[in-house]
Structure formats: structure tokens, C-alpha cells
Amino acid sequence: MDSSLKAYFSVREVCIRYGVGTSTVYDWINHGQFPKPKKFGPKLVRFHIEDLLQWEKMQEGEKYAAFEERALKEAYTALPNNIS
Helix, strand or coil: CCCCCCCEECHHHHHHHHCCCHHHHHHHHHCCCCCCCEEEECCEEEEEHHHHHHHHHHHHHHHHHHHHHHHHHHHHHHCCCCCC
16 A cells, blocks of 8 residues: 555554564654554554654664764865865
């Protein structure tokens, strides 16, 4: 099913989406690194697509920030010693 039409994803679908195992998803949740699922029953949890998309945007931002920081460090170390 197209993710733009589906509002909630199972743990299995989340694992497939990100290429990780169930224990990794729950480790991320327990460490505050991933959105918590919504509970629909004692044994039924689902992740809302908006929560997942927001998390993905945050990940992209962190990757860009790390890339930018690394590029700045490389540019700084490439400067001649008398300029820095």
C-alpha cells in the first residue's frame, strides 16, 4: 500500500521501511531516539506516518549538520598555518 494513503504502520512495516530489526526499533524508542507508537489495544501498536515523516526530516537535518561541520573542519585544516 502507498505510504501517502496509509496513516498507521505496524512494527514490521517500520522495520522494513528503515531496514532494521524489531529490537532496534524498540531500543530507539526506549532511548528517546524514535517516535513512540500509538496503542490501539493491549497487544496492538501502530506508528503514525506523520510521526515517522517528522523523524525522517530530523534525521536528514542531523546528517546535513554533521556533513556541514565536517566540511568546515576540512576547509579550516586546509588553510595555511599563518591564516588561521
